[in-house]
Amino acid sequence: MSESHQQPALARCPGCEEPPASGDLFCGACGYDLSAVPPRSGDRPTMPITVPPAAQAAPAAPPAPAAPAHVAAPDAPAPPVSAVEWPAASETDSSDVPVPVHRATDLPGTDSGGTPLPATPAAHHDDQPTTPPVRHDDRAVAAEPATAVPPGASGDFALAAPDPRTAEPTPTPASGTKVCVACRSGRVDPDGYCENCGHAQPRERDHMEQELGSVAAVSDRGLRHHRNEDSFAVSSTALPDGSPAVVAIVCDGVSSASRPDEASAAAASAANEALLESLPRGTHPQQAMHEAIVAASEAVNALAQGPAGAAEHEAHRHQNAPACTLVGAIMAGGLLVVGWVGDSRVYWVPDDRTGPPARLTEDDSWAAQMVAAGLMNEAEAYADERAHAITGWLGADSYELEPHTASFKPDRPGLVVVCTDGLWNYAESAEEMAAAVPPEAHRRPLHGAQVLVGHALDGGGHDNVTVALLPFAVEPQGAGSACTTV
Numbered sequence: 001m002s003e004s005h006q007q008p009a010l011a012r013c014p015g016c017e018e019p020p021a022s023g024d025l026f027c028g029a030c031g032y033d034l035s036a037v038p039p040r041s042g043d044r045p046t047m048p049i050t051v052p053p054a055a056q057a058a059p060a061a062p063p064a065p066a067a068p069a070h071v072a073a074p075d076a077p078a079p080p081v082s083a084v085e086w087p088a089a090s091e092t093d094s095s096d097v098p099v100p101v102h103r104a105t106d107l108p109g110t111d112s113g114g115t116p117l118p119a120t121p122a123a124h125h126d127d128q129p130t131t132p133p134v135r136h137d138d139r140a141v142a143a144e145p146a147t148a149v150p151p152g153a154s155g156d157f158a159l160a161a162p163d164p165r166t167a168e169p170t171p172t173p174a175s176g177t178k179v180c181v182a183c184r185s186g187r188v189d190p191d192g193y194c195e196n197c198g199h200a201q202p203r204e205r206d207h208m209e210q211e212l213g214s215v216a217a218v219s220d221r222g223l224r225h226h227r228n229e230d231s232f233a234v235s236s237t238a239l240p241d242g243s244p245a246v247v248a249i250v251c252d253g254v255s256s257a258s259r260p261d262e263a264s265a266a267a268a269s270a271a272n273e274a275l276l277e278s279l280p281r282g283t284h285p286q287q288a289m290h291e292a293i294v295a296a297s298e299a300v301n302a303l304a305q306g307p308a309g310a311a312e313h314e315a316h317r318h319q320n321a322p323a324c325t326l327v328g329a330i331m332a333g334g335l336l337v338v339g340w341v342g343d344s345r346v347y348w349v350p351d352d353r354t355g356p357p358a359r360l361t362e363d364d365s366w367a368a369q370m371v372a373a374g375l376m377n378e379a380e381a382y383a384d385e386r387a388h389a390i391t392g393w394l395g396a397d398s399y400e401l402e403p404h405t406a407s408f409k410p411d412r413p414g415l416v417v418v419c420t421d422g423l424w425n426y427a428e429s430a431e432e433m434a435a436a437v438p439p440e441a442h443r444r445p446l447h448g449a450q451v452l453v454g455h456a457l458d459g460g461g462h463d464n465v466t467v468a469l470l471p472f473a474v475e476p477q478g479a480g481s482a483c484t485t486v
Helices: 260-281 285-305 366-372 378-383 430-436 445-459
Strands: 134-136 139-141 207-212 215-220 230-238 244-253 323-332 335-341 345-350 404-409 414-419 465-472 482-485
Touching: 207 230, 207 445, 215 230, 215 244, 215 445, 230 260, 230 465, 244 260, 244 285, 244 414, 244 465, 260 285, 260 323, 285 323, 285 335, 285 404, 323 345, 323 414, 323 465, 335 345, 345 430, 366 378, 414 445, 430 445, 445 465
Parallel strands: none
Antiparallel strands: 134 139, 207 215, 215 465, 230 244, 244 323, 323 335, 335 404, 345 414, 404 482, 414 465
């Protein structure tokens, strides 16, 4: 016959705080199962959690120090430390008592290949291992529980690659070394690829900007071309009388020719150098522009005589020689001189927008020839698919070099816009170009050039885009202006 355990009398129901009747197994108010209430254990003081478990050999306890003033002394004397035992959670059903604690080390594990994972020492289920408190400034501080680890083991799984937490920092590249824009650590090889991550680097010519005093230029690859085949040069010098001379050269590589990017760069550099040499000697700006175009042509011709940049061009380098167009402007001695070969253009936009803007160049193109011959009007000619076929360019295979120059003497301040067809395709007429130029461009030429390049990109960016802006400041001198063209 099993023993019947007498349930202790409860003063109040744990569920609703109502006093139950004597001998009730369920609360009459809320139905709480009074038999599930665990019996009250004997009254004993709270013990510090840093006491070692009874299973471990406990050293002889030193005399207990006096408790600090702010800690209340227990009501009853504490039992010996060796008598403390921590009960383990028992297996229970769905009642309200705590469920047993299970740890990951209780179950074996395998990795994705089926190999058993390294075993880690299991913690005692009955006891919670602790470390003795650390004394600091006479205050007891409980240390973190320590997990036993085999000697020489880190406790982590082996990694296929070096652990980034312990990897050595990447050394800073030497001064002058080009660093990858993607990983910021790899060196870029001569082919333009990162030796660390393999990322292709943007070319320096994909977007270029330069501001020099009152002249500024911007060039961009555009949205459709794989490289920027345009180039420019801006500079300033002084005439023999000490007055300033400002120069802007813009070149557009012919995409159907070989190495057009090299052609435009060579032409812009050669023309700029020729002007910086001739203008300080007192050469008339219009004559200096003519000589600069000839020098640029010779520089492009020299590319065809040298080794081709790629093997597939070698057999056809004379028939498909490097080529480009050129347009330039000089502001010197109150004159505005322009020169060109090809279909790049120069526009005049007056500061006073009530005045009429003007285009100062005529294209060397199929459309311009049709209009000049009276065979088509301008709208019909430029709507034809052959409109942009150029009839003049710099290169060894050009029919005959015919540099065009023109000299103007503006009687009012304005802005000179020197650009490739990558821009004027989206603002062809003088009125459209004037509308695209921001009002403050004569005070902020670099910002104005950036806005115009953005105008072309917003329109589609089908070609490389290059524009140079030269503010022309003069005092009003009455109506009319002198103009001489060649």
